[in-house]
Amino acid sequence: MDGTTLSRGLLRLLTCGSVDDGKSTLIGRLLYDSQMIMEDTLAAITRDSRKHGTVGEDVDLALLVDGLEAERQQGITIDVAYRFFTTPKRSFIVADCPGHEQYTRNMATGASNCELAIILVDARKGLLTQTRRHSYICSLLGIRHVVLAVNKIDLVNFDQQVFDRIVGEYATFAAGLGFHTMVPIPVSGRFGDNVSARSGNTPWYRGETLLEHLESVSVEEELTQIPFRFPVQWVNRPNQDFRGFSGTVASGAVALGEKLVVAASGVTSQVTRILGPAGEQERATAGDAITICLADEVDVARGDVLAPMADRPAVADQFAAHVLWMDEEPLLPGRQYMMRIGNLWTTASVTTLKHRVDVTTLDHQSATRLSLNEIGLCNLSTAQRVPMDPYAQNRLTGAFILVDRFTNRTAGCGMINFALHRATNVHHEHFLVDKAARAAALGQKPMVLWFTGLSGSGKSTVAKLVEQALHRAGRHTYSLDGDNLRHGLNRDLGFTDQDRVENIRRVGEVAKLMVDAGLIVLASFISPFRAERQMVREMLGEGEFLEVFVDTPIEVCMERDVKGLYAKAKRGEIANFTGVTSPYEPPEAADVVLDGSGPSAEALAQQVLELIERRMSST
């Protein structure tokens, strides 16, 4: 365990394979053989082996790593776990990644931080869908070194032909995955063949043992050779005399006196101080946690990226990327997500889903959404321009995560292929007559009254009454109605989730133009998803979007059934009918909630008019 004699530094690796390929046993074997298992721990698993173990009287080494109670009982690893071991030559962090199909996201998590992957294959079963899936994910996440561990070689009588056939198949499959090294080794995790000691059972295998290979493989990325990138994490300003920008050097190197540019703004300055963990230093390289002071009072905030003048990252609000989806709720083009790239949080949406990748064949398929564990090539658009590099050039400035805006779950991760420069060529036109001028001419505050609720809840009825009253009062109004728009602008859209998202996006854009024209817009749409209502709210200015929730119980709507739609839906004649076969997410903080089951429509309209009045008179 002597940390000072290590010659090769730290290797981060992950293990992946299918259920029952024997990953946990193999890791247990590595820990056991490198003498990382303490006596009391071994005594405990010997005791546990009798209770949970699957190998009879032997000690079940998988129990060293299968941590959680639930998975011990199920006999599967359900989450990514980190193990540490050290040999005289190197220290290792092993991400133990699950083989279970629905946990692919955990494997991607492990792969994002690793340099090498051990792909396990059960010698009896050969390559499985999961083997291909995991290899592709490793490749996509930038892993360049792979060990193909053909495990349970004891169970095929140490047969060279079996080994050769699997290796041949894998080499063909992996040819396009960009691995720099691919080393096949026949092993038995249970008995230790070729793990740390050469096996007498495989005289035909002349290569290194697994441990020898892990100790010697060179994976040093030339992180210090690529351009300097410094994502600012925290602005350190303890007093008037000190202002520094703290963060970790993502790549390259920086030295005192160098000129840097703030990527997004283009402002430049010179490095005057570099503070490291041990105090002042003259230069810093990739991986160093430092604080940089600049010569000028430039505007720098968390999320900005400092880079050399001559070698800047792209700055764009549109880009192409591979997205791996990790959430139960599918990715829908047009829906907005929170995106984190570097230290910057912004909103992003997929504008085009170009294709989905079949991870077994690597074929491209057309798709309208991405479900859990699916991977697609997408164009994305962000709310602000962000600095970025292609992932293949820089793993840290080319990666991002997407977060669900309501559940805050990490819903997807992405690897940037390239920035799209279209956006920089299409500038917004600025006109002298603007929204404020038009609104003033009409003598009113433009706004959108967004009526949401189930079909038959009374949205349109109330909206009509409100519009009539406004018109009588001399207001300039316009009504947008779901049914009417679906006959024209949105006639190409159906009622699937992704079409509903696009429907609302278009309505939002139209409403925005009308608000720009100074109008009071009454929009009546079922708009079942919170995310899209939020999207429209954010398209508009502060206070311009008023959410009116017509809260009518579904039983009442069914009872009314003005258009006979509920009856049809119940007979199964309409697919994806909100409230029946498709969900409705009620607003959490509507500007007004109307009880659609009780008071008269006139009384409800009065409530809305009062809301408008309050809004008109506010400043």
Next chain:
Amino acid sequence: MQPDQPRSLSPHLRRLEAEGIAILRETAASFRNPVLLYSIGKDSSVVLHLAMKAFAPGRIPFPLLHIATGWDFRAMLEFRDRRAAELNAKLIVHTNPDGLARGIGPITHGSQVHMDVMGTQALRQALDMGGYDAAIGGARRDEEKARAKERVFSHRAPGYVWEPRGQRPELWGLYNTRIAAGESMRVFPISNWTEFDVWDYIAAEQIPVVPLYFAAKRPMLRRSGALIMRDDERMPLEPGEQVEEMWVRFRTMGDWPLTGAHESRAETMEQVLDELRLSRVSERHGRLIDNDQEASMERKKREGYF
């Protein structure tokens, strides 16, 4: 502690140090009201040291919180107060007042009830009172199997509940720090350190730690196979038991009746490192609470124990 010569960090430790600093800065930048859970042990001492580096030349932008159970080693409390004063840090100490009033203790109520009331419940009370949305701790993934799967930013549902299936994937250090009202985060800056790394770093950086980690002659009692230091009179002697002076040191810190020592002559940092290199027994072996029941750590974690 004997003064050892300062030495430069290995590339391995430099990488771990940088990662810890980055996580602490992330916490300060992303949360409204973080707190550092200071347990006075060696791991907390490392986290505190990293925090000083992360925000230098400024001060640590969050307070330290110690959950005192009433059964802490006296040497730990002395050390705590001395360090807080030296660092000019804001220190909050909380003890469960109900538990105190009811006289809950490990000897009268057993380790499980004691740790639940004076540990877990006390921590919840203190987090509630402070309104903290992020609590930084010194847990490490190599300590125990249930912790090997812990995230660096570990999401807690309202009531500080840890749900194994609700944990977020962590890719590239792009931590998802977003939480809803009532939710919180536990943050573990030294997740990827091993026990040896901790000592190696403490030695290299000459970080002060509680003297109990170093061997000395102490008044010891043998009970249920463990060596217990009788730190005050509240532990009655059973028939046939007697206190004897022995050379011992502690590998972990905790409540004195629940923390076993081992015989050792490792009086200096280098001697402790030498002892660790040869050790064949795991770190938590001396903790009496972990051996209560199988998978006890995971259960405690779900219930909100740190």
